Amino acid sequence: MRWAVDVRNLNVWYGLKHVLKNVSLRIPRNMVFAIMGPSGCGKSTLLRAMNRLLELNPLAKVEGEVWINGVNIYSDEVDPMDARRLAGMVFQVPNPFPHLSIYENVALGPKLNGIVRSKKELDELVEWALRKAYLWDEVKDELKKPAARLSGGQQQRLCIARTLALKPKIILMDEPTANLDPVAASKIEELMLELKEDYTVVIVTHNPQQAARVSDYVAFLYMGEVIEVGETSNVFTTPKHELTEKYVVGKMG
Amino acid sequence: MSVRRPLDTGVERLKGIIGDMAAAAVEAFRRAMESVFTGKVALEDVRMLSEQLRFMREESGQLAIELIARFQPVATDLRRIRSCLQVSYDLSRIGRYSLDICETSILVPVMGCDFSKLRQLYIIVLYMVREVGRAFIFEDLDLAKKVRELDDDVDALYDDYLKGLLERGQKDNPPCLIAGTLVLRYLERIADHACYIADAVSYIRTGSLEIEKE
Amino acid sequence: MIARKVKNKIMIGLIGLLAIVSAAPLFAIIASIYVNGARIISPRFLVDFPPPPLGGSDGGIGPALVGTLILMALSILIGGGLGLFTGIFLSEYGHHILSHYTRLSLQIMVEFPTVIIGLFAYAVLVLPLRSFNAFAGAFALAIVIIPYVALQVREAYASIPYSLKEAAYSLGVSPFVVNLRILLSVARRGVATALLVGLARAAGETAPLLFTILGTTLSYFEGLDKPIGAVPLLIYNFALSPYERWHEVAWGAAAVLLTIILALFIVTRSLVKEVKL
Numbered sequence: 001m002r003w004a005v006d007v008r009n010l011n012v013w014y015g016l017k018h019v020l021k022n023v024s025l026r027i028p029r030n031m032v033f034a035i036m037g038p039s040g041c042g043k044s045t046l047l048r049a050m051n052r053l054l055e056l057n058p059l060a061k062v063e064g065e066v067w068i069n070g071v072n073i074y075s076d077e078v079d080p081m082d083a084r085r086l087a088g089m090v091f092q093v094p095n096p097f098p099h100l101s102i103y104e105n106v107a108l109g110p111k112l113n114g115i116v117r118s119k120k121e122l123d124e125l126v127e128w129a130l131r132k133a134y135l136w137d138e139v140k141d142e143l144k145k146p147a148a149r150l151s152g153g154q155q156q157r158l159c160i161a162r163t164l165a166l167k168p169k170i171i172l173m174d175e176p177t178a179n180l181d182p183v184a185a186s187k188i189e190e191l192m193l194e195l196k197e198d199y200t201v202v203i204v205t206h207n208p209q210q211a212a213r214v215s216d217y218v219a220f221l222y223m224g225e226v227i228e229v230g231e232t233s234n235v236f237t238t239p240k241h242e243l244t245e246k247y248v249v250g251k252m253g
Numbered sequence: 254m255s256v257r258r259p260l261d262t263g264v265e266r267l268k269g270i271i272g273d274m275a276a277a278a279v280e281a282f283r284r285a286m287e288s289v290f291t292g293k294v295a296l297e298d299v300r301m302l303s304e305q306l307r308f309m310r311e312e313s314g315q316l317a318i319e320l321i322a323r324f325q326p327v328a329t330d331l332r333r334i335r336s337c338l339q340v341s342y343d344l345s346r347i348g349r350y351s352l353d354i355c356e357t358s359i360l361v362p363v364m365g366c367d368f369s370k371l372r373q374l375y376i377i378v379l380y381m382v383r384e385v386g387r388a389f390i391f392e393d394l395d396l397a398k399k400v401r402e403l404d405d406d407v408d409a410l411y412d413d414y415l416k417g418l419l420e421r422g423q424k425d426n427p428p429c430l431i432a433g434t435l436v437l438r439y440l441e442r443i444a445d446h447a448c449y450i451a452d453a454v455s456y457i458r459t460g461s462l463e464i465e466k467e
Numbered sequence: 468m469i470a471r472k473v474k475n476k477i478m479i480g481l482i483g484l485l486a487i488v489s490a491a492p493l494f495a496i497i498a499s500i501y502v503n504g505a506r507i508i509s510p511r512f513l514v515d516f517p518p519p520p521l522g523g524s525d526g527g528i529g530p531a532l533v534g535t536l537i538l539m540a541l542s543i544l545i546g547g548g549l550g551l552f553t554g555i556f557l558s559e560y561g562h563h564i565l566s567h568y569t570r571l572s573l574q575i576m577v578e579f580p581t582v583i584i585g586l587f588a589y590a591v592l593v594l595p596l597r598s599f600n601a602f603a604g605a606f607a608l609a610i611v612i613i614p615y616v617a618l619q620v621r622e623a624y625a626s627i628p629y630s631l632k633e634a635a636y637s638l639g640v641s642p643f644v645v646n647l648r649i650l651l652s653v654a655r656r657g658v659a660t661a662l663l664v665g666l667a668r669a670a671g672e673t674a675p676l677l678f679t680i681l682g683t684t685l686s687y688f689e690g691l692d693k694p695i696g697a698v699p700l701l702i703y704n705f706a707l708s709p710y711e712r713w714h715e716v717a718w719g720a721a722a723v724l725l726t727i728i729l730a731l732f733i734v735t736r737s738l739v740k741e742v743k744l
Contacts, residue, residue, distance in 0.1 A: 053633060058562035085639035095630040099652050099742040109638040112648070159634070166639065209325055236327040238460030248327045250258055 003067070004029040004170055004200035005050060005087075010064035012045055012054065019045050021224045023064075027217070032192055032201045034215035034232070036208055038252055042224040043204045047172050050202065051087040052080040069169055085113065087170040088163035092178050094155035096147035096162070103143035105158055106130060109166045125165055133161035134191055153184025160191065171195060173203040177210070189214050208248045212236050220244045260324040263316065267337050268390060270313045274344040275386030277302050277309070281351035282382055282443065286375050288358040289436055290368060299355040306348035313341040332460065336453040340389055343446040343453075347382060350439045357435045366429035370417060371436060374410045377403055378440050381447040388454050397454035400447060407444040411437065497725065504722030507715050513723065517684045517701070520710040528720045533687045534601070534680070534696035535670055535724075541605035541691075542669040546612030547662050553613065554620025554661070555646050561625075570621070576614040582674035584610050589678035599681035601688075601695035607675035612665040619664070623657025624650060652742075659739040667728045673699040698724045 005027040012020040020042045027033045035043045048054040050066055052073060065072045073083040096105045106126045109115075116122045126143075130136040135157040139145070147158060156176060163171060173192075177185035192201050192214050205211050211218050212232060219229040220243070228235060228244045239245045246252045281302035284295045317338045320326065326334055381400050388396035414437055418430060452462050511527055518526025557570050585607050592603035627650055635649040636642075651658065676682070681694035682704060688695065698720050705717035 051637065053637060056633065056636060081639045081641060084637050089633070089637045091630055091633065093630055095628070095634045097631065097634070097649070097653065099655070108649070112638060112640050112644055162634075163637075208327070212325075212327060237331060239328050245328050249330050250260075 002029075003027060004069070005202065006065075006067040007046075007050070008065040008067065010046070010049060010062070010066065012042070012049060012063075013061045014045075014057070015059045019224050020049070023221075023224070023226050025219055025226060025229065027200060027202060029200050030196055030198075031216040032196050032203060032214050034211035034218040035202065035204045035221055036206070036211040036218060036247070037221035038247065039206060041221045043206075043221050044174055046221065047089070047174050047202065047204050050170070050172055051089055052083040053089065055080060085166055086168055087172050088166055088168035089172040089174065090156070090159050090163055090176050092175040094152055094159050094179070096150070096155050096158045098146065098148040100147060101144045102130075102139050102147050102150070102158060105147045106161050106165050109162060113166065115166070126161075129161040129165040130158075132164050132195075133157045134187065134194075135161055151184070152180050153187060156180060156184070156188060157191070160188075169199065171199045171201045173201065175204055175206060178206070208236075208250075212248075220247060222247070258324075260320065260326055260330060263320045263324070264330065264333060267313060267316050267320065267334065270309055270316065271337055271340055271344070272386075272390050274306055274309045274313070274341060275390065277306050278344045278347040278351070279379070279383050279386065281306070281348050282354075282379065285351040285354040285358075286379070286436075288355050289363060289432070290372065292358075292364055294355065294359055296355050296359060299352050303348040303352040306345045310341045310345040313337060329457065332457050336389075336457050340450050340453050343449050344386075346446050347443050350443050354436055354439050357432055357439075361428045361432040361435075363429065363432050366426075366432065368429075368433065370410070370414045371433060371440075374407065374414065374437070374440055377406055377410070378444050378447070381407075381444055385447045385450045385454075389450055392454060392457055394454060394458045397451040401451045404444060404448050407441065411441050500718070500721050500725050504718035504720070507719035508722055512719055517705075517716060518712055520708065520713060522712055526712075526716065528698060528701055528716065528723065530684055530687050531682075531696040531698045531701040531720065532723065534683075535698045535727075537601065537688060537695065538605050538608060538676075538680075538697055539666055539669045541602075542608035542612055543662065543666050545605065546609030546669070547616055547665050549609070550613045550616025550661070550665065551620055551658065553617040555624055557617065557621040558624035559642070559646060561621075570618075573614040573617050576610075577618065580674070581607075581611050581672055582677065585675040585678045588675065593679055596692060598692070599679060599694040600692045601680055602691040604676050604680035604695065604697070605691075607679050608669045608672060611668060611672055611675055615668070616661045616665045619661030620654075620658055623654040623661065626657070627653055654742075655739055656741050659735050663731055663735045667731060670727055670731075671699055671724060673703055676700050677703075 003026045005025070007023055007025040007027075010020055010023040011018070023042075023046060025046075035046060037043050045054065045060075049062060050068070050073075054060045054062060062074065065074055067073070068083070068086050071078060073080075073086070096102075097108065100108065103126055106129050107122055110122060110125055116125055127136060127140075130139065135154060138154060139150075139158075147155065150158060160171075177188050180188065189210070192203065195201055196216075203211075203214065215232045217230065218232045218235050220227045220235070220239075220241075222243055228239060228241045230240075235244065236248055239248060243252075281299050284302075285299050288294045288296070288299075317334050320334055321331075324330075381403050384396055385400045387393065388400060414433075418433060418437075456462050509527075511525075513527055513532055514529045515525060515527035516529055517531075518524075553569065553573070557566050557573075560566055561570075588603045588607035588610070592606055593599055596603075624646075631653060632645070632650065635645045638645075638649075640649075676697050676699065680697060680700065682700035683689075683694040683696050684701070702717045702720050702724070705713040705720070708714075
């Protein structure tokens with residue numbers, strides 16, 4: 001179990017379109033791993049393959065293995081629901097449940113999954129998750145407020161708290177700051193660096209500068225194939241592949 | 254189709270300054286050595302060129318920092334800018350050594366000295382400095398390798414001349430001895446800096462400072 | 468310049484007028500029913516048995532009202548329930564081949580003349596039991612309700628942003644929980660409206676009841692396998708009769724029916740708030 005996530009020969013089709021071609025990746029534990037590439041290269045698809053959210057798309061066909069914490073989540077014995085609890089996801093457009101309050105948003109997952117045994121435990125869990133997401137101080141006096149009334153950056157942190165409340169091992173982030181203003185975005189980036197102490201963070205980004213800022217390891221994806229993987233400092237000073245070079249210096253599309 | 258990025262204008266300007274520095278360094282070196290060989294001293298000219306080099310070094314340093322702060326360059330862009338910073342230092346040193354050579358030719362009476370071996374060395378080093386400047390501007394790795402290889406010849410001639418000086422020591426007049434030794438030293442250092450510039454070309458092109466010897 | 472402004476004003480005036488004309492029938496109906504029927508309504512009116520044809524001022528629509536309430540409850544339970552699940556299936560599993568054909572069928576059924584549905588219920592439930600019965604009525608009403616509720620619920624679920632559905636699934640719960648506990652809450656306005664309209668149709672549809680329940684006025688409730696009364700049916704029968712007294716009762720019944728439907732409408736819309744996305 002050296003790797004947090006071990007993707008082996010993953011192939012994904014949307015209908016007839018071959019979207020991910022024989023992708024293999026190994027993601028070490030407790031670090032921020034970025035997956036970068038131009039639009040349409042398949043990075044969001046790859047992320048959703050890691051928590052079996054891909055199956056919600058009726059056109060998607062998946063072949064290959066994804067091992068998380070020593071378990072192949074695509075094997076027959078594994079329930080997709082377990083995979084989704086192992087690897088929680090934060091989305092590009094912040095999507096807290098609009099009909100629920102701040103408290104209820106964080107509490108819903110643990111309640112439905114039967115993680116806590118009493119209201120007191122639930123309260124503590126919600127507070128812990130909100131603290132960890134650096135949102136507690138801003139909302140502690142108005143937990144009953146509808147989540148839709150928070151600002152974009154706060155909503156995104158709420159979504160992170162919602163994910164943390166389920167105690168996942170991996171946190172998947174799909175372009176989490178793409179829809180946020182720069183100040184909110186940088187708060188999320190700081191949060192990522194904190195989170196990697198306890199979790200493995202996999203972030204998809206279309207912005208190579210962001211990958212350079214926040215990640216320890218980075219993979220460059222192009223047209224469904226992994227072109228280059230390595231330590232961020234190396235990939236950004238001396239990339240090995242000319243496509244990678246083109247992408248990071250901004251000469252690609 | 255090449256995309257023109259905001260960074261590209263800045264880098265072109267930076268390279269332009271380095272190009273000017275390279276020309277000035279060659280000129281300063283040439284004139285300084287002429288002073289030694291012909292006795293016609295061009296101290297003012299060389300001093301002015303050296304000053305110019307110092308000034309351009311400042312300018313290029315500022316520009317490089319500004320480009321890094323504004324554009325967050327990576328990969329080849331980053332290596333190129335870093336190399337320009339390094340090379341501007343090397344070229345300014347060449348200017349400084351040229352000035353030292355010139356001053357030597359004034360302080361020490363050099364009329365009548367036999368500097369033929371020195372001249373041989375000078376020709377090689379001048380070639381190195383000229384060509385490496387071109388190699389850097391055009392990022393020509395082959396040319397850089399050639400310059401690098403000449404360093405061996407420089408070392409050989411250096412040893413040879415030094416031995417020669419020690420042998421002839423008693424027969425030559427002291428001023429020629431002193432002047433010869435000093436200028437030899439400066440030539441050797443100038444050759445070293447030319448090699449550093451060649452290494453920078455390799456760094457830009459391959460990311461590695463080591464030029465593979467063929 | 469001025470000509471254009473004047474033309475603008477005329478057009479706006481015209482469109483406004485047409486809008487009022489379109490809405491006018493609704494208000495005309497409401498007005499005429501309340502004008503004619505309101506004076507006869509009293510608490511006793513809601514509970515008493517109908518008066519004899521030439522009877523006095525006593526009497527009411529008790530059995531019919533009870534019958535309508537029972538039919539509403541039964542049909543919304545069956546029809547609403549089936550409609551809800553069908554609607555969710557059509558939305559969340561819309562790519563399935565079964566989904567395509569079901570949706571097509573429902574779209575056709577929505578346009579079906581309800582009298583035919585009544586006849587169908589007659590053939591299937593009244594004939595074999597050899598008597599008119601309440602269950603057949605509820606059955607017919609349910610069939611009327613299902614397509615509408617299913618299609619509306621499908622719309623409600625389909626307009627939930629995909630991102631919210633992903634968020635719900637990423638909590639690691641089953642599709643059952645996702646659709647019935649989380650998304651139902653998000654779509655509650657659309658679902659409530661669908662059920663409400665279904666309920667209103669159950670209250671007011673007359674044709675499906677013609678061949679199924681008989682429209683008894685003699686008792687409140689004899690059992691699901693026996694005939695039962697209903698307000699629309701009463702209105703139909705009493706209005707067609709030659710008796711003045713019965714016409715009065717019919718107007719009163721119409722006012723009561725209208726009130727039920729309006730009340731349902733207002734209550735649901737105010738209780739179930741729009742979920743702002």
